[in-house]
Amino acid sequence: MTTQVEAIFGVIFDLDGTLVSSELDFALIKAQIGCPCEQDLLDYIAQLPSPYMREEAMNIVHQHELIDAQHASILPGVSEAIHALKSKNIPMAIVTRNFDKAAAIKLQNNPLPISTVLTRSDAPAKPDPSALNAIATLWNINARNLLYVGDYLYDIQAAHNANMRACLYAPESTPAYADQADYVLHDFVELVTLVESYSEKIELC
Structure with missing residues (x-):
């Protein structure tokens, strides 16, 4: 029987390379x-x-x-996926290694319906799990029921350090560390299907 722990009740996102583009050298x-x-x-x-x-x-x-x-600009499929998750009342947040002013500009220029944003100005930078833990506490949701989505090794490490599942977004090439993630997405729209599949399993229990 599927257990409640396997459900995805909330999604937390990285920012650069996940929701918006970045050309940092x-x-x-x-x-x-x-x-x-x-x-x-x-x-x-x-x-x-x-x-x-x-x-x-x-x-x-x-x-x-x-x-x-x-x-920075919104990456393909992101807006559609975020709005689909919002329509299903899935809580969402952003945890980024950006500092607060840069993150604010990116989200002001590329608005998304996500109000909870933690930067390295708010908590130690990933792979430290502090920011992810803070969101789990804020939402009062078991960390094992939360999914963290990012495009780099630090995102996977941060998720696992916080006892969350890690979803690697790899739209172009699959990095060597991809096998450390719990899920790998090549198209952002796949995220909606992933979250839906876990909610459906719970409903069938």
Whole structure:
């Protein structure tokens, strides 16, 4: 028998590369602040030895994010899927590694019916699960009944760190780490079918 734990009662999304486009050149940003290619950018900045160095490095990141925000556009299939989920009263939220101003610009220019948005200005950046945990608490929904959708390894890791299921959005090529995700979507419209399939299983129990 299908258990209630298997239902999907809410969906949380990454922003860049999942809901909206992004052209951030991380190789360039890392080169400008001296971050090794293989190291996480935010981790590198946090470990810089002085507040001044950390502030200067973060200012460079902010400049790139704000420029990128002006050019972001909603990705194919996203608007239709989001409105379909909203019509089914599925709660939705966004958790992004963007800082608050960049995320706000992207969502102002590309409005979606999602009011709950947490950025790295609000909680530690993914793969830390703090932001995902906060939303589960806000909604009063068991984390195992929530799905996190993103396009990168950190999204999968954050979901699993929060005891949520991870859905990797891979519209073009499937990365090597895709097998770590619980589900892989190649077309955003597939998300609606995925959520519906779990709600239908519950109704049949």
